Amino acid sequence: MLVWLLAIVMGLSVGIALYTFVYARGASYLTDDPKACLNCHVMRTEYDGWVKASHRQAAVCNDCHTPEGVVQKYASKGYNGFLHSVAFTSGHFPDVIQLKPYTRAITERACLKCHTDVVHAIQMRRGQELSCLHCHQNVGHQ
Amino acid sequence: MNGREPSSRTLIIAVVVSALAAFAVTALLINIFQRQEEAKHVFFRVVDLDDHIDDPAIWGKNFPFQYDAYKRTVDQVRTRYGGSEAVPRTPTNADPRSVVAQSKLEADPRLKTIWAGYAFARDFREDRGHAYMLDDQTFTERQIAVKQPGTCLQCHGSVYTAMTELGKGDVMQGFEKMNALPYAEARKLAKHPVSCIDCHAPDTMQLRITRPAFIEGIRALKARDGVKDYDVNTMATRQELRAFVCAQCHVEYYFKGSEKRLTFPWGNGLQGDQILAYYDAIQFKDWTHAETGSPLLKAQHPEFEMWSQGIHARSGVACADCHMPYKREGAMKISDHHVRSPLLNINRACQTCHKWPEAELKARVEMIQDRTFELRNRAMDAMVALIADLKAARDQGLSDELLAPAQTFHRKAQFLFDFVEAENSTGFHAPQEAARLLGQAIDLARQGQLTVRGQKPR
Numbered sequence: 001m002l003v004w005l006l007a008i009v010m011g012l013s014v015g016i017a018l019y020t021f022v023y024a025r026g027a028s029y030l031t032d033d034p035k036a037c038l039n040c041h042v043m044r045t046e047y048d049g050w051v052k053a054s055h056r057q058a059a060v061c062n063d064c065h066t067p068e069g070v071v072q073k074y075a076s077k078g079y080n081g082f083l084h085s086v087a088f089t090s091g092h093f094p095d096v097i098q099l100k101p102y103t104r105a106i107t108e109r110a111c112l113k114c115h116t117d118v119v120h121a122i123q124m125r126r127g128q129e130l131s132c133l134h135c136h137q138n139v140g141h142q
Numbered sequence: 143m144n145g146r147e148p149s150s151r152t153l154i155i156a157v158v159v160s161a162l163a164a165f166a167v168t169a170l171l172i173n174i175f176q177r178q179e180e181a182k183h184v185f186f187r188v189v190d191l192d193d194h195i196d197d198p199a200i201w202g203k204n205f206p207f208q209y210d211a212y213k214r215t216v217d218q219v220r221t222r223y224g225g226s227e228a229v230p231r232t233p234t235n236a237d238p239r240s241v242v243a244q245s246k247l248e249a250d251p252r253l254k255t256i257w258a259g260y261a262f263a264r265d266f267r268e269d270r271g272h273a274y275m276l277d278d279q280t281f282t283e284r285q286i287a288v289k290q291p292g293t294c295l296q297c298h299g300s301v302y303t304a305m306t307e308l309g310k311g312d313v314m315q316g317f318e319k320m321n322a323l324p325y326a327e328a329r330k331l332a333k334h335p336v337s338c339i340d341c342h343a344p345d346t347m348q349l350r351i352t353r354p355a356f357i358e359g360i361r362a363l364k365a366r367d368g369v370k371d372y373d374v375n376t377m378a379t380r381q382e383l384r385a386f387v388c389a390q391c392h393v394e395y396y397f398k399g400s401e402k403r404l405t406f407p408w409g410n411g412l413q414g415d416q417i418l419a420y421y422d423a424i425q426f427k428d429w430t431h432a433e434t435g436s437p438l439l440k441a442q443h444p445e446f447e448m449w450s451q452g453i454h455a456r457s458g459v460a461c462a463d464c465h466m467p468y469k470r471e472g473a474m475k476i477s478d479h480h481v482r483s484p485l486l487n488i489n490r491a492c493q494t495c496h497k498w499p500e501a502e503l504k505a506r507v508e509m510i511q512d513r514t515f516e517l518r519n520r521a522m523d524a525m526v527a528l529i530a531d532l533k534a535a536r537d538q539g540l541s542d543e544l545l546a547p548a549q550t551f552h553r554k555a556q557f558l559f560d561f562v563e564a565e566n567s568t569g570f571h572a573p574q575e576a577a578r579l580l581g582q583a584i585d586l587a588r589q590g591q592l593t594v595r596g597q598k599p600r
Contacts, residue, residue, distance in 0.1 A: 009157050012160075
């Protein structure tokens with residue numbers, strides 16, 4: 001008898017979880033579509049900025065905000081996605097959102113994916129790299 | 143399977159755990175649902191608002207988040223050069239306040255010398271939040287020192303509806319009638335400190351100007367720039383209005399003529415020396431200095447004028463962008479009606495544009511303020527020295543006629559110094575303009591001293 005009850009309760013849990021996943025457009029977060037980032041209203045300013053910014057021609061959110069490599073990319077998405085969910089559910093986050101050091105490093109490396117040829121002459125040795133974002137903080141979206 | 147049935151205890155734990163999981167996921171689902179609904183509906187009309195409702199609590203029923211923040215202007219928080227501390231005091235019958243802000247006169251007694259003979263030398267405190275504007279004006283000792291007109295209430299209470307009623311629907315007429323009333327009479331007409339209706343139209347919530355003095359002042363300013371018959375309520379952009387609504391009060395002003403008409407002296411422009419030239423042309427004075435006999439002017443909180451000279455104004459950044467920045471309530475984005483120092487809200491106020499750490503941004507602001515404050519102190523020393531010289535000369539029997547040129551220097555130095563001193567940003571709104579005015583004030587005070595000493599009998 002208890003086994004049946006357990007089966008029903010587990011089935012309910014899985015069902016509710018699946019519904020929540022679909023309702024919250026969970027699958028969209030596995031894609032590269034910038035609209036997925038817009039599911040959460042917090043990204044509206046960044047999205048609107050990107051739509052009008054020069055990089056729209058060349059890059060979507062994931063090109064600059066996730067690392068290279070399929071495993072690293074989804075690990076990073078999972079990690080940041082979890083933090084974002086906690087932040088938006090609890091409401092405890094700065095209104096003007098900010099990069100963490102880990103995500104900032106991803107973005108710094110992303111610049112070089114395309115611009116290495118232009119900047120290799122001014123790139124210093126390891127540990128003393130110039131920061132692209134120090135001057136070009138607005139290229140992605142503002 | 144190992145063929146062993148799990149014990150009923152294990153099963154019960156499994157049921158409980160999966161039920162808790164279902165509970166948590168459902169709670170998350172509802173939260174996501176709420177956030178999405180919040181994003182769809184930004185406001186619910188609970189009451190119908192019209193032009194006769196000045197009670198912010200009624201507006202607050204339609205806009206609870208804005209109202210909630212508005213009520214928080216009671217907070218008293220100190221910043222390095224501004225803000226206010228809650229100083230306890232024993233209430234009396236004449237003044238029932240149990241908490242006031244700290245006295246600026248006690249903090250720097252040089253101000254008593256500089257304003258000697260004027261009501262400000264009697265009581266002058268740090269400004270508190272909007273919530274206190276009506277009480278702090280009603281109970282300041284300046285009321286005892288001078289008989290004040292009803293005009294004062296223009297900016298110390300929500301008087302738009304009162305003016306409309308006084309003028310039988312015509313704000314301009316109501317304005318004139320209220321100016322002419324004695325303060326105590328006019329005070330009875332104001333029930334709230336600045337309220338929703340003073341900046342918002344009740345039907346559309348759009349910003350609008352309700353104060354006749356600003357309508358006339360900005361028209362005079364625009365006329366000087368070659369714009370004829372400027373009507374602020376039809377010709378100003380939304381972003382301009384996000385500064386203009388504040389400029390209905392945070393400005394330099396004087397009471398014109400015997401009818402005490404509140405007037406903004408902007409016909410020559412908004413800079414301190416341009417306003418001084420305006421006052422010189424009409425030979426206006428606020429008071430006669432008790433020790434020097436000079437006909438002096440007192441500047442009052444010219445925040446709008448100072449801001450207009452700074453880089454933020456030039457970049458199109460309005461008062462509301464920093465003092466009422468956007469904030470989130472769930473999925474809603476609203477402007478923060480808890481009007482306060484941006485230094486208490488750096489993330490929302492500054493980091494929208496300036497991508498630097500909060501500590502760095504605070505240090506930048508305070509560096510500007512430290513430098514302004516140093517220059518302000520030098521200007522005060524020069525003022526006090528000039529006052530001492532003029533007083534000594536009078537004590538020796540030199541006539542006011544002979545001292546008139548030095549008194550003119552005193553008048554100019556006093557106004558330009560005060561234009562920075564009375565301004566509520568310690569130079570931040572326009573650092574170079576503040577330094578320029580203080581530099582002039584120091585020079586004028588020292589020139590005044592040279593003039594006095596040149597006239598001393600040897």
